[in-house]
Amino acid sequence: MPSSVPASRDPGPSGEPPAEGLTIRFVLNGRTVEARVEPHRTLLWVLREVFDLVGAKEGCGVGECGACTVLLDGEAVNACLVLAGKVDGREVTTVEGLGGPEALHPLQQWFIRKHAVQCGYCTPGMLLSAAALLRRNPDPTREEIREALAGNLCRCTGYVQIVEAVRAAAREMAGR
Amino acid sequence: MTRPRRYLRPTSVAEAVGLLADLGPAARPVAGGTDLVVALRRGEAAPEALVDLTGIPELRALAEEGGAVRVGACVTHARLAADPLVGSRVPLLALAARVVGSAQIRNLGTLGGNVVNASVAADTPPALAALGAAAEIAGPGGVRRVPLGDLVTGPGRTALGHAEILTALIVPLPGPHGAAFEKVGRRWAVSIARLSVAVAADPARGWARISLGGVFPSPRRIPGAETALARGFDPASAEEAGRAAEEAVRAVSGGRPSMAYKLPVVRGLVARTALEAAARARGGGS
Numbered sequence: 001m002p003s004s005v006p007a008s009r010d011p012g013p014s015g016e017p018p019a020e021g022l023t024i025r026f027v028l029n030g031r032t033v034e035a036r037v038e039p040h041r042t043l044l045w046v047l048r049e050v051f052d053l054v055g056a057k058e059g060c061g062v063g064e065c066g067a068c069t070v071l072l073d074g075e076a077v078n079a080c081l082v083l084a085g086k087v088d089g090r091e092v093t094t095v096e097g098l099g100g101p102e103a104l105h106p107l108q109q110w111f112i113r114k115h116a117v118q119c120g121y122c123t124p125g126m127l128l129s130a131a132a133l134l135r136r137n138p139d140p141t142r143e144e145i146r147e148a149l150a151g152n153l154c155r156c157t158g159y160v161q162i163v164e165a166v167r168a169a170a171r172e173m174a175g176r
Numbered sequence: 177m178t179r180p181r182r183y184l185r186p187t188s189v190a191e192a193v194g195l196l197a198d199l200g201p202a203a204r205p206v207a208g209g210t211d212l213v214v215a216l217r218r219g220e221a222a223p224e225a226l227v228d229l230t231g232i233p234e235l236r237a238l239a240e241e242g243g244a245v246r247v248g249a250c251v252t253h254a255r256l257a258a259d260p261l262v263g264s265r266v267p268l269l270a271l272a273a274r275v276v277g278s279a280q281i282r283n284l285g286t287l288g289g290n291v292v293n294a295s296v297a298a299d300t301p302p303a304l305a306a307l308g309a310a311a312e313i314a315g316p317g318g319v320r321r322v323p324l325g326d327l328v329t330g331p332g333r334t335a336l337g338h339a340e341i342l343t344a345l346i347v348p349l350p351g352p353h354g355a356a357f358e359k360v361g362r363r364w365a366v367s368i369a370r371l372s373v374a375v376a377a378d379p380a381r382g383w384a385r386i387s388l389g390g391v392f393p394s395p396r397r398i399p400g401a402e403t404a405l406a407r408g409f410d411p412a413s414a415e416e417a418g419r420a421a422e423e424a425v426r427a428v429s430g431g432r433p434s435m436a437y438k439l440p441v442v443r444g445l446v447a448r449t450a451l452e453a454a455a456r457a458r459g460g461g462s
């Protein structure tokens with residue numbers, strides 16, 4: 001970018017004109033919510049700092065680890081790359097909306113049973129990527145599961161148990 | 177992260193162009209944000225205002241139109257990879273879109289963003305170059321259409337003028353063909369190790385298109401490799417095509433240290449991909 005900030009404008013935070021706030025209204029885990037945010041905020045920040053939903057994690061902040069994965073209109077996205085303004089009028093699902101302690105989603109149950117969780121940092125993102133896959137493809141092969149989870153890094157498990165957990169959940173959900 | 181102070185959501189191309197023209201060069205269009213948000217975070221971009229193009233219906237349209245497929249600039253990679261029209265008429269583009277980043281990145285990232293970002297390692301530009309795509313651009317002066325090669329002028333550089341936006345990629349229908357797209361270099365972050373090969377071929381009518389990404393300053397076809405493959409569409413002509421591609425790369429960028437490892441990879445990958453495209457054409461599609 002050419003440097004085109006008018007010279008009269010102080011670059012320091014105190015001298016900058018205030019950001020024009022942005023009102024976003026969206027469906028969050030089934031409930032309509034509203035927030036007023038600055039334009040540079042990301043969906044990940046909004047979820048964690050405004051709504052106190054800390055399931056989505058910031059691993060890398062640049063789209064590479066998948067720890068921040070949530071569903072936007074049902075599709076898996078990196079919440080760290082989604083500018084808050086994009087969420088207006090849309091639907092967001094986080095791991096908290098997938099299932100809570102009283103009613104775990106089959107994916108969550110099978111992640112526990114198959115020992116697909118160690119430190120747990122990658123788990124919320126893994127669960128949502130898997131949920132997006134099963135919505136589109138209720139009977140995925142191991143290869144399809146690996147492809148769907150390729151954007152979610154896990155430094156603990158070696159992925160085998162995770163793939164098995166997704167297969168088991170798919171079987172249960174399809175009543176097989 | 178550098179902080180833009182305004183976030184604008186135009187709903188038509190005219191409105192977007194008007195906003196960009198009024199706000200001046202400190203305003204920046206944003207589509208999926210998968211390149212731009214990273215750049216903001218790293219302080220590599222510092223726009224005062226962001227103009228979100230993804231709410232403009234025209235930019236999300238995808239349709240066949242007068243012997244071509246018109247892909248709106250804000251169509252995502254996920255949609256390209258799954259679209260039946262793209263899959264059947266220009267499968268090469270679907271194959272390239274399918275290997276971009278991860279599922280999460282493909283759900284956000286757009287074809288227009290991939291082109292305008294103009295990374296040498298980008299995946300869809302080689303496919304678009306092989307298919308002879310044109311770019312449709314809207315700006316204060318109206319709408320113009322240019323060949324893709326005239327839009328992307330070098331690494332990170334485009335010929336977009338002030339307040340101009342890319343509105344669509346026009347991909348002429350090549351007729352039935354087999355397509356193959358291969359890339360090496362595992363993670364996006366290590367872009368120096370990346371190379372991609374796009375091939376479309378129709379042995380029945382005797383034509384081939386071959387282009388490379390990751391090695392040239394901007395995507396380009398390799399006529400020598402195309403002619404070589406068209407001599408037989410068999411393993412020997414595919415080997416020849418590989419050698420021609422290696423020569424073309426050596427001629428342009430042979431001096432760079434990363435090339436010592438890349439040249440044999442270029443030869444092998446072009447030969448393999450060319451053969452795969454030819455086989456798919458004979459097998460009736462890709």
Ligand SMILES: Cc1cc2nc3c(=O)[nH]c(=O)nc-3n(C[C@H](O)[C@H](O)[C@H](O)COP(=O)(O)OP(=O)(O)OC[C@H]3O[C@@H](n4cnc5c(N)ncnc54)[C@H](O)[C@@H]3O)c2cc1C
Nearest residue numbers: 063205207208209210211212277285286289290298299342
């Ligand atoms: C983790 C990760 C992995 C990735 N892997 C790959 C990969 O494997 N292959 C690959 O090719 N890319 C990859 N990318 C890069 C990126 O996802 C793609 O380039 C994507 O297509 C960019 O599209 P976008 O809509 O997100 O662009 P944005 O970030 O919104 O925009 C990119 C640039 O283009 C400008 N722009 C966008 N649309 C327009 C328009 N219509 N008119 C004018 N200007 C416009 C913006 O101002 C900005 O400068 C990766 C990125 C990340 C973060």
Ligand code: FES
Nearest residue numbers: 059060061066080
């Ligand atoms: S924090 Fe978003 S992908 Fe790593």
Ligand code: FES
Nearest residue numbers: 118119154155156
């Ligand atoms: S369980 Fe620790 S990163 Fe996956």
